[in-house]
Amino acid sequence: MALHFTEAEFAERRARLTARMAEDRLDAMLLFAQESMYWLTGYDTFGFCFFQVLVVKADGSMTLLTRSPDLRQAKQTSTIDNILVWVDRMNADPTVDLRNLLNDLDLLGMRVGIEYDTHGMTGRVARLLDNQLNNFCETIDASYLVSDLRIIKSAAEIAKVRQAAALADGALDAARPLIGAGRSEAAILAAMQAAILAGGGDYAANNFVIGSGEDALLCRYKSGRRVLAENDQLTLEWAGASAHYHAPMLRTLVIGQPSPRHRELFNAALEGMKAIEQVLRPGHTFGEVFDVHAKVMDDRGLTRQRFNKCGYSVGARFAPSWMEHQMFLAGNTQEILPDMTLFAHMIIMDSDRQTAMTLGQTYLTTATAPQALSRHPLELILA
Incomplete structure (x- = not known):
């Protein structure tokens, strides 16, 4: 057995x-x-x-x-x-x-x-x-x-999520050297998936998201691969998976010179993540997490560019999605309690200016401040 x-x-x-x-x-x-x-x-x-x-x-x-x-x-x-x-x-x-x-x-x-x-x-x-x-x-x-x-994880389950987070970090490490002008999305995706499987992980419950150029504004997987241009943007959403327990991550990387809009949207995303970290703790609700995200975006004039959720609970999941049903949505009264594993993200898509920016990682809640399970900093990655 x-x-x-x-x-x-x-x-x-x-x-x-x-x-x-x-x-x-x-x-x-x-x-x-x-x-x-x-x-x-x-x-x-x-x-x-x-x-x-x-x-x-x-x-x-x-x-x-x-x-x-x-x-x-x-x-x-x-x-x-x-x-x-x-x-x-x-x-x-x-x-x-x-x-x-x-x-x-x-x-x-x-x-x-x-x-x-x-x-x-x-x-x-x-x-x-x-x-x-x-x-x-x-x-x-x-x-x-x-x-x-x-939704409340045991110590053994938390260990699996930590393993998944380490696998997700390893996938980003494998991708970074392959991201640059003239490089193929196919090679990047293959390296990320290979790092997780070689590390003893599983296939994730849904496909990794990879898209560059105008496809960087998509937040779902689509078929077809592209070669990166001199000045480009690349959105990646992936998850390490260990014994089916998931730890997602989300990043938009900039190839070449970032535009002022890229920097503006990254600063908004970073501010949003820091605001979320202040309420991702007992005494607050899932709805409040969404509210602070929305306030940061709305105060910066990004209401049309933001989404209507900013994360969700994660754990052991099967196809077609690694999302659990409790999400950071307006009005969600689910309390945040210790020993939850939660994926928080910022997704900002400016279709008018064809500019994407995303930022996201998995946290473990505690009695006080949440623990980020990724060792990678929340920074704008340039290639």
Whole structure:
């Protein structure tokens, strides 16, 4: 069995989950989010793109219903003992198998929480599931129950995020010598990914972002590579990943002579990050983090150029995104507590003047000031 955490750690997580289920009067949970299954049991796969579900009863017993390719995967990577397989066939409806399983588990008429808001649950599956359970049990949308438990990291989890942050730093180190006029984005991207994999890390939950010239204003991955010009800009967003725990970083680098607008936007980004560090601590909320970011940008006349969020919680995540659901958004009342791992960023995109500037890194919250997990300073990088 290949586990990244001890049996005691998994037992403590299961105890936290069942305690929360008791508070919410849930007789069972249907976990469809891969990160929930991974956090609770160590189960590691990309088979969640097909139908599978982990049933957790109030007494802590667990049953995984999955496809045959993931039977051995679950046995080898998780603490799950009871694994059932639904059979692939034309027009199969695995929610029928699930209903039969729930009946065997004496959950008829019981109160059952379901993770609806996850990439492991398609709209088709949700409709089939609701149809099967409509007259079987009382269903509760419990999409964020496990996610909320996961937002506070254990010491073992923090160690994984620190490893991920070191891998992210190593990726930037590998990229720096390759950034300059006449150099290819392809070589830069390959070096960053190679540094993380060679360092014992994982593929990140979403593609790294790389774009130069006008594409430096994009904040999503796109296909196609470009050669850097004499005077250019390059936006990179990447994450180190260790045992699926992520530590993202974000930078816009300038090739050649930075324009006055580049320097102006960098100063705004740096001021925003420093302002965030003052409220990224207990006694404040995720919404307040966004508010100080917005004030810095708005006071500098950058309302149109800023985004409507400035970061989010990070941890163990699977494709298609390394973002956890708690984000720095206006009105988010989630409190900042010690032992959270949070990615804060400044993204300023001036389409009128075709100028990009970004800055971001991962922090560990403490009882007082946050700890930046990157060893790289928040500075304007010139190449």
